[in-house]
Amino acid sequence: MPSAPPSSTARSAARVLGLAALALLAAAPHASAAGDWSLAPAGGGRPSFYAEGTPGSALQDTVSVTNPGGHPVTVRLTGSGVPVTFAEPTVRVPARTRADVPFTVTVPAGAAPGDRTGTLVAKDTGGRTVTARLRLRVGGPELSALTVEHVSVHGDRITYELVNRGTTVLAPKLAVRARGLFGRVLLDRAARTLPVRLAPGTRTELSEPWPGHPALDAADVRLTATAADGAHDTAGTEARFVPWGGVAAVAGVLTAGAAVAVVRLRGRRAGRLAEPGSMNVELTGAAR
Numbered sequence: 001m002p003s004a005p006p007s008s009t010a011r012s013a014a015r016v017l018g019l020a021a022l023a024l025l026a027a028a029p030h031a032s033a034a035g036d037w038s039l040a041p042a043g044g045g046r047p048s049f050y051a052e053g054t055p056g057s058a059l060q061d062t063v064s065v066t067n068p069g070g071h072p073v074t075v076r077l078t079g080s081g082v083p084v085t086f087a088e089p090t091v092r093v094p095a096r097t098r099a100d101v102p103f104t105v106t107v108p109a110g111a112a113p114g115d116r117t118g119t120l121v122a123k124d125t126g127g128r129t130v131t132a133r134l135r136l137r138v139g140g141p142e143l144s145a146l147t148v149e150h151v152s153v154h155g156d157r158i159t160y161e162l163v164n165r166g167t168t169v170l171a172p173k174l175a176v177r178a179r180g181l182f183g184r185v186l187l188d189r190a191a192r193t194l195p196v197r198l199a200p201g202t203r204t205e206l207s208e209p210w211p212g213h214p215a216l217d218a219a220d221v222r223l224t225a226t227a228a229d230g231a232h233d234t235a236g237t238e239a240r241f242v243p244w245g246g247v248a249a250v251a252g253v254l255t256a257g258a259a260v261a262v263v264r265l266r267g268r269r270a271g272r273l274a275e276p277g278s279m280n281v282e283l284t285g286a287a288r
Helices: 008-027 244-274
Strands: 038-041 049-053 058-067 073-080 084-086 090-093 097-106 114-124 129-138 146-154 157-164 173-179 185-193 203-209 217-226 232-241
Touching (some): 058 073, 090 097, 185 217
Antiparallel strands (some): 073 090, 073 114, 114 129
């Protein structure tokens, strides 16, 4: 026999049980992906960190690790690019919680004025890494200073070194001039920007081509380097150009000629000694 249709009371009970099950599912916490947590400056409204101070100062700020998921997350905090020290290098953030971690940026005692960039790095136990940018401005007087050193000439190249003696980044220009004997201009190269940028306290070795240098001359070579804000220096060297191959050939010819002359002179002297009557004989007694 076919079963009887359920009564209205049974249908109402089933509907209530279904609604209760949906409510329980909605109220149950959802498992979140490991990538839900984030890293940002504390307080909100800042896309990145910014710090400013003089050399030797310690600057403080706070970073927030936010975990909106349903499981706790443990992250390790590190910094790169600038000296950063965290109050808690490793932090455990419970589910749906935010952890605010203070940190200190130390400006190096010998840091030159200007901007530096760094990064705050957070890495969880699963290997996921999140970063936040940090910009550090070092205060202090700006000094533009540049020197030219160790100028020398090697064949068809002029080598030298540029040294940044100041506290600012330099984009140097170089002019080259060389004069020969009696002031004759051998090389006159106008100032041009070099393809280098010199950080404070650094040096670089460069060279200038001189394919048309004289074959026989003595040159006074002068290099003048300039940069922004009055950086300026001039240095030079003396170079002597001698065609050693030609000199060796001339020396060989002269040596051979001298040898021939010596041989001929000796031959003439020997000939004079061998001629009759050329000997002087002195008689010291009478013949009987």
